[in-house]
Amino acid sequence: MQFLNGITLLLVYQLVGEVTVRLFGLPIPGPVLGMVLLFLTLVIRKRSSASLDTAANGLLSHLSLLFVPAGVGMMVYFSRILEEWLPIALSLVLGTAITMVVTAGAMLATQKLLTRGQRRDG
Amino acid sequence: MVETDLTKIWVYLSASPLLGLTVTLVAYLAAHRLYVLANQNPLLNPVITAILMLIAFLKLTGTSYEDYFAGGQFVHFLLGPATVALAVPLYQQFSRLRAVLVPVVVALLVGVVVGAVSSITIAWLFGASPETQLSLAPKSVTAPVAMGISEQIGGIPSLTAVLVVVTGILGALMGTRLFALLRIRDDRVKGIAMGVAAHGIGTARAFHVSPVMGAFSGLAMALSAFATSALLPWLVDCLRSVYGGWL
Numbered sequence: 001m002q003f004l005n006g007i008t009l010l011l012v013y014q015l016v017g018e019v020t021v022r023l024f025g026l027p028i029p030g031p032v033l034g035m036v037l038l039f040l041t042l043v044i045r046k047r048s049s050a051s052l053d054t055a056a057n058g059l060l061s062h063l064s065l066l067f068v069p070a071g072v073g074m075m076v077y078f079s080r081i082l083e084e085w086l087p088i089a090l091s092l093v094l095g096t097a098i099t100m101v102v103t104a105g106a107m108l109a110t111q112k113l114l115t116r117g118q119r120r121d122g
Numbered sequence: 123m124v125e126t127d128l129t130k131i132w133v134y135l136s137a138s139p140l141l142g143l144t145v146t147l148v149a150y151l152a153a154h155r156l157y158v159l160a161n162q163n164p165l166l167n168p169v170i171t172a173i174l175m176l177i178a179f180l181k182l183t184g185t186s187y188e189d190y191f192a193g194g195q196f197v198h199f200l201l202g203p204a205t206v207a208l209a210v211p212l213y214q215q216f217s218r219l220r221a222v223l224v225p226v227v228v229a230l231l232v233g234v235v236v237g238a239v240s241s242i243t244i245a246w247l248f249g250a251s252p253e254t255q256l257s258l259a260p261k262s263v264t265a266p267v268a269m270g271i272s273e274q275i276g277g278i279p280s281l282t283a284v285l286v287v288v289t290g291i292l293g294a295l296m297g298t299r300l301f302a303l304l305r306i307r308d309d310r311v312k313g314i315a316m317g318v319a320a321h322g323i324g325t326a327r328a329f330h331v332s333p334v335m336g337a338f339s340g341l342a343m344a345l346s347a348f349a350t351s352a353l354l355p356w357l358v359d360c361l362r363s364v365y366g367g368w369l
Contacts, residue, residue: 069142072187091245091248
């Protein structure tokens with residue numbers, strides 16, 4: 001019953017997100033808005049519920065599984081991927097590595113700047 | 123006789139979503155067992171093993187992707203509620219997040235811009251077609267969002283879905299090594315970088331490392347979905363004017 005309550009709540013938030021996005025022509029996907037709305041609800045209520053925790057943990061602990069059907073779609077684009085394998089591979093590998101390093105670097109640098117600023121103020 | 127009976131059964135199975143759904147779950151469970159048996163070697167990431175097993179199965183049985191997806195869509199559908207569910211770990215880490223709010227926002231904006239520009243530029247430099255470049259642009263964002271963005275900017279949404287999955291696997295593979303190499307120890311920083319670069323698959327990997335890294339990765343994935351949907355159409359226009367007719 002708990003899992004059912006939780007998953008229903010998640011679906012309701014997703015539905016509200018999807019409807020709102022379409023109603024106002026927002027450029028973000030419905031589930032993302034649903035997540036933001038659920039997060040705001042939790043912040044306002046100041047607590048989560050056991051059923052929501054159960055459903056969320058159940059879904060998130062098998063997050064990898066959910067990407068499998070989309071990934072199998074690779075078979076449809078086999079010839080295109082083979083033809084352009086070099087730019088695709090380089091863009092994927094280098095692009096991902098660069099993004100990761102730069103993001104981590106930007107966060108560390110900002111943290112350092114802020115603590116230095118605080119120290120000067122104090 | 124036996125052959126015709128088997129053919130009849132196969133005709134029934136291949137027309138029913140039951141087969142696609144069942145093989146997806148069986149392949150994933152087998153891939154996951156393999157991953158655990160190999161001491162969680164990142165090269166045996168269950169997503170990639172399961173995908174390869176399923177492609178081999180579909181090729182061997184001559185099943186089309188559309189027929190497979192009639193069953194696979196039930197798993198695919200859960201990406202939506204799973205995205206909403208990210209609000210829960212996010213809320214649990216809220217107090218930790220507040221302490222690093224400004225660095226997180228800065229890292230996020232920088233990461234989103236650098237991610238899109240680097241992937242388009244590298245693909246352009248090495249001669250990818252314009253559709254492929256545009257399909258690569260949202261590769262670091264979670265699949266359902268990336269597909270929407272890809273369509274909006276003129277890429278091929280289903281090619282984007284595949285590139286997104288491969289990006290996630292690469293990020294999950296490279297992440298922990300890169301962080302060790304660069305001596306980054308803060309799980310919050312690692313999580314943010316993982317989520318911005320490798321969305322849900324990176325987040326799944328991050329949850330294996332620690333709950334803090336997982337929650338921050340989930341947060342980064344959610345916020346970068348927001349930022350990328352808002353920024354990418356505009357960024358592509360800027361790059362178009364720089365690279366001329368190539369995009």
